[in-house]
Amino acid sequence: MKTRHLPTLLAATSATALVLAGCTSTSGENQSESGVPLVEDGKLTVCSNTPYTPFEFERDGEVVGFDMDLADEIAADLDLEKNVIQTGFEGIESGADLSTNKCDIAISGITITEARQSVMAFSEPYFDDELGLLVPAGSEIQSFDQIGDARVAVQQATTGQTYAEDNGLNFEQQEDTALMLQSLETGGVEAVIGNVSVLGNRAAENPDLELIDQESNGEQLGVAVNSENTEMLDAVNSTIERINDDGTMETMREEWMGL
The missing domain is CATH 3.40.190.10 (Periplasmic binding protein-like II)
Known part of the structure; x- marks a missing residue:
């Protein structure tokens, strides 16, 4: 993010x-x-x-x-x-x-x-702008620990990308927030990792999305x-x-x- x-x-x-x-x-x-x-x-x-x-x-x-x-x-x-x-x-x-x-x-x-x-x-x-995990409502993914091999989107050059790299996740990087969220909403990925401030705002606007986990990034x-x-x-x-x-x-x- x-x-x-x-x-x-x-x-x-x-x-x-x-x-x-x-x-x-x-x-x-x-x-x-x-x-x-x-x-x-x-x-x-x-x-x-x-x-x-x-x-x-x-x-x-x-x-x-x-x-x-x-x-x-x-x-x-x-x-x-x-x-x-x-x-x-x-x-x-x-x-x-x-x-x-x-x-x-x-x-x-x-x-x-x-x-x-x-x-x-x-x-x-x-x-505290922690990392958040945004998923479609009803997703089987309910925490960072449950991502597994699921495809996730992150914004390039951010702590979201760093987290995905450090944890060996299957991820795609997008240039900006809009493209990252669009990838989730169109089914291109199963989850998004980014700052909770932005992801929480999107979840509040879209009832089809859920912010289901948070993790401190300092x-x-x-x-x-x-x-x-x-x-x-x-x-x-x-x-x-x-x-x-x-x-x-x-x-x-x-x-x-x-x-």
Whole structure:
């Protein structure tokens, strides 16, 4: 599945991002009422890259999804208006969009990695994007252990493909999520292995499919913040803690992912 693990950045790009992170800070000219530095007065400016259903995608001219609901909660806690800037994922992953003050935070299904932590700060994880197993309703396959010789589909260059290779499965690789799911729905394969966020969303939309098993792959998603904006990082973590405690996060998971 597409889990926002782009290929390793070119050395030059990484070096540029590190320089930017080291020499550029939030201006401090604009602040929320609670003293959090902002790119634009009165607004929480959010960088995101669409489409990446169910995290962020356009519907009726508006960017919606799980991540956008999270951004709404952060903005509400800071008493700010949310302003979404759609940008290339390269600018998000490299840290450039944050270090150059293009946005206050980046929320875009970003997997927390050591390389990314060197150029930006991450909130506490807000989602564990485990591997899921999607099958047709009524399938005899009811767990990863029962796949056996069944033909499965995975998306290339993802943890789904790694799992299939490591476990010697009979698999086909597809270029993107749509083709992978299409292969299952047309009977080309008997199961799909991918990230639970995407597979759960598809199962919720299609009653003929079932998400029947999950397995940890260590992938955790976080909100990215300029490393120097510790006030914003604290505010984001406070919101994540609140919505975990009051049930909002559970409601969001059910709405957008069927989990």
